[in-house]
Amino acid sequence: MTIESIVPLFVAIPLAGAFLITLLKRIKGIPDTLGVLASASAFALSIMFVLKMEMGQRVICNVGNWGGFQEVLGRIVGIQLVVDGFTVFMLVTVNLIAFLVAVYSMSYMTRYTEKWQFYSLFLLMLAGMNGVLITGDMFNLFVFVEIASLASYALVAFGTGKKELEASFKYAVMGGVASLLILMGVIFLYSNTGTLNMEDMTRILGSSENPVLIYLVFALFLAGFGLKAAIFPFHAWLPDAHPSAPAPISAMLSGVLIKALGVYTLVRVFYCVFGFPEKVSSIFMTLGALSMIIAVILALKQWDMKRLLAYHSISQIGYIILGFGIGSPLGILGGLLHLFNHSIFKSLLFLDAGSLEYATGTRNLKEMGGLSKRMPVTSWTTLAASMSIAGVPPFAGFWSKLIIILACIQMGLWFYAIIAVLASILTLASFMKVTRYAFLGEIRNKLRNILEVPAPMLIPMIILAIICIIGGVLLIPGVRQGFLGLAVEALSRARGV
Amino acid sequence: MSKEQEHGMTVIVKTVTRLTVGLIFLYGIYIILHGHLTPGGGFAGGVIIALSFINLDLAFGGSVSSKIFSKGSTGLVEALGAVMFLALALIGLQYGGFFVNFLHPDGEPGQLLSAGIIPLENIAISLKVGAGLFGIFLTLIVLQKFESEKK
Numbered sequence: 039m040t041i042e043s044i045v046p047l048f049v050a051i052p053l054a055g056a057f058l059i060t061l062l063k064r065i066k067g068i069p070d071t072l073g074v075l076a077s078a079s080a081f082a083l084s085i086m087f088v089l090k091m092e093m094g095q096r097v098i099c100n101v102g103n104w105g106g107f108q109e110v111l112g113r114i115v116g117i118q119l120v121v122d123g124f125t126v127f128m129l130v131t132v133n134l135i136a137f138l139v140a141v142y143s144m145s146y147m148t149r150y151t152e153k154w155q156f157y158s159l160f161l162l163m164l165a166g167m168n169g170v171l172i173t174g175d176m177f178n179l180f181v182f183v184e185i186a187s188l189a190s191y192a193l194v195a196f197g198t199g200k201k202e203l204e205a206s207f208k209y210a211v212m213g214g215v216a217s218l219l220i221l222m223g224v225i226f227l228y229s230n231t232g233t234l235n236m237e238d239m240t241r242i243l244g245s246s247e248n249p250v251l252i253y254l255v256f257a258l259f260l261a262g263f264g265l266k267a268a269i270f271p272f273h274a275w276l277p278d279a280h281p282s283a284p285a286p287i288s289a290m291l292s293g294v295l296i297k298a299l300g301v302y303t304l305v306r307v308f309y310c311v312f313g314f315p316e317k318v319s320s321i322f323m324t325l326g327a328l329s330m331i332i333a334v335i336l337a338l339k340q341w342d343m344k345r346l347l348a349y350h351s352i353s354q355i356g357y358i359i360l361g362f363g364i365g366s367p368l369g370i371l372g373g374l375l376h377l378f379n380h381s382i383f384k385s386l387l388f389l390d391a392g393s394l395e396y397a398t399g400t401r402n403l404k405e406m407g408g409l410s411k412r413m414p415v416t417s418w419t420t421l422a423a424s425m426s427i428a429g430v431p432p433f434a435g436f437w438s439k440l441i442i443i444l445a446c447i448q449m450g451l452w453f454y455a456i457i458a459v460l461a462s463i464l465t466l467a468s469f470m471k472v473t474r475y476a477f478l479g480e481i482r483n484k485l486r487n488i489l490e491v492p493a494p495m496l497i498p499m500i501i502l503a504i505i506c507i508i509g510g511v512l513l514i515p516g517v518r519q520g521f522l523g524l525a526v527e528a529l530s531r532a533r534g535v
Numbered sequence: 536m537s538k539e540q541e542h543g544m545t546v547i548v549k550t551v552t553r554l555t556v557g558l559i560f561l562y563g564i565y566i567i568l569h570g571h572l573t574p575g576g577g578f579a580g581g582v583i584i585a586l587s588f589i590n591l592d593l594a595f596g597g598s599v600s601s602k603i604f605s606k607g608s609t610g611l612v613e614a615l616g617a618v619m620f621l622a623l624a625l626i627g628l629q630y631g632g633f634f635v636n637f638l639h640p641d642g643e644p645g646q647l648l649s650a651g652i653i654p655l656e657n658i659a660i661s662l663k664v665g666a667g668l669f670g671i672f673l674t675l676i677v678l679q680k681f682e683s684e685k686k
Contacts, residue, residue, distance in 0.1 A: 042632075043628050043632070043633070045633075046624075046628070046633035050621060050624065050625055050633075053617070053621055054618065054621050054625075057614045057617040057618045057621065058614075058618065060610055060611075060613070060614035061611060061614040061615065061618065099632070099633065100632060101632070101633050101634050102627075102632065102633070102634040102635060102636070103631060103632040103635050119633075
């Protein structure tokens with residue numbers, strides 16, 4: 039089996055899992071087993087890819103062997119799946135979180151009925167996300183964005199309560215608008231260049247003077263993918279949608295979905311297709327800084343734990359966008375590392391919130407207190423993730439924030455560096471509140487008899503907490519070349535730095 | 536709602552439906568099988584087949600078609616179609632690539648049995664789309680019954 043023929047499996051395995059679950063739903067234990075197996079094998083494949091990839095290598099798979107027309111027609115016909123360093127980096131991030139969340143859900147989702155529907159939708163969402171990452175075709179990108187989004191609308195409404203349905207409806211409307219904007223952008227690009235293949239587009243756009251229409255496309259993509267990523271002016275749906283979903287899905291949505299559908303697509307389109315012009319760079323930085331500071335201020339007054347975490351997602355996405363907006367190799371490195379770290383600690387925090395809800399039955403911080411004695415593992419993992427998100431050394435989050443701030447200073451952007459530091463301090467304050475109200479202090483009488491959550495929920499939390507603590511290892515030169523270096527190289531080359 | 540209406544529409548509609556529903560069904564199959572030769576294909580044919588079942592419900596009242604094709608089995612058929620489509624794509628990996636037409640790669644224009652895996656994939660799509668659409672329709676009927684019972 040060549041390395042090219044592995045590429046489609048990232049979509050095919052989760053899809054096969056999803057449909058086999060619906061076929062075999064009657065058999066007890068099948069949904070859990072297939073859900074975990076499918077995500078585990080996708081994760082294993084992505085690790086294998088990291089080990090096999092070399093610096094600057096691109097693996098191209100022509101779907102249906104339509105590649106042969108390239109010599110005859112001079113352009114690419116049919117869909118290409120392209121895997122470069124950035125894709126591999128994202129594949130590892132997405133599939134790692136998906137695998138751990140699938141394991142966590144085995145216990146957590148027993149509280150809901152129709153577990154097979156959950157796993158089926160979960161795998162569909164994973165297939166959509168992996169598809170977004172591996173595709174090299176503009177329209178195909180839109181299709182996979184839609185698959186992942188539709189599955190996530192259904193998953194947000196999974197509890198079918200009043201609040202869940204309202205949040206899901208709001209999310210679906212905003213997501214629908216975003217998809218429409220993206221589709222319009224794709225249409226204008228296609229009418230301009232006559233091709234849907236990203237590589238061809240780059241070539242055609244690079245060889246001729248950019249027409250005015252291209253600025254309309256910039257605006258459409260910025261709004262469309264910005265809505266999916268929930269950066270500042272487009273963030274309103276996120277604080278409703280993410281807390282309403284079941285905890286494992288909140289972890290997926292905040293941890294990887296907004297990154298795969300939003301940040302990855304923004305970066306892929308603006309870096310690799312448009313070559314990241316200066317104007318877009320300053321828009322990225324401004325929006326990133328605004329998201330950072332506004333969302334963290336809004337987060338300070340939240341008492342619902344999951345809602346608080348959702349606001350922090352917007353704020354941390356701001357850091358990532360700022361890092362990519364700077365555009366220097368150091369900024370890209372910071373953005374990528376923070377993207378990875380944020381998937382780890384935000385998923386962990388949502389899983390912790392799920393465990394607290396599982397044990398105590400509430401998400402309100404005011405009704406908790408003194409839980410560190412009754413739930414030691416949840417307490418310690420929350421502490422690790424909180425320290426990491428607040429950027430306390432030597433946790434993983436510190437290194438990525440440090441690199442982003444250094445990149446700002448290197449380019450002389452003192453203002454953005456100060457905002458980044460300020461947002462980090464406010465993040466720390468808000469997580470002090472979580473720790474104080476949930477875990478420290480006197481335990482309430484009615485919470486005196488609660489127990490720690492079962493092992494399938496604890497194991498993913500412990501693994502994520504360990505990554506939170508030792509995440510800085512990724513920066514050690516030997517390790518950096520094999521994982522982060524691949525992605526930085528791919529993006530720097532696309533930008534021509 | 537009066538009792539007569541609960542059991543469907545008038546005799547005229549019922550008779551016409553009885554005569555046409557088989558034809559609609561056959562036409563759906565025709566569209567699917569000729570998907571690689573004429574306009575249409577798995578999606579359009581699947582929708583037409585689903586419509587023939589929906590027609591039965593509209594003419595004869597809510598529970599006729601679900602006796603032929605229950606809600607549980609729509610889910611199964613839908614999943615079966617999707618798995619079949621994916622399996623065909625994955626078998627292609629053995630012959631050189633994802634979605635490669637391994638049965639009859641060159642094809643002959645105008646010939647019904649010459650397109651390799653394309654008709655098979657059309658059949659898979661029609662199963663998925665037809666059963667999916669009909670399943671949605673049945674779900675909406677259940678919801679409507681539930682709502683009218685509440686009133």
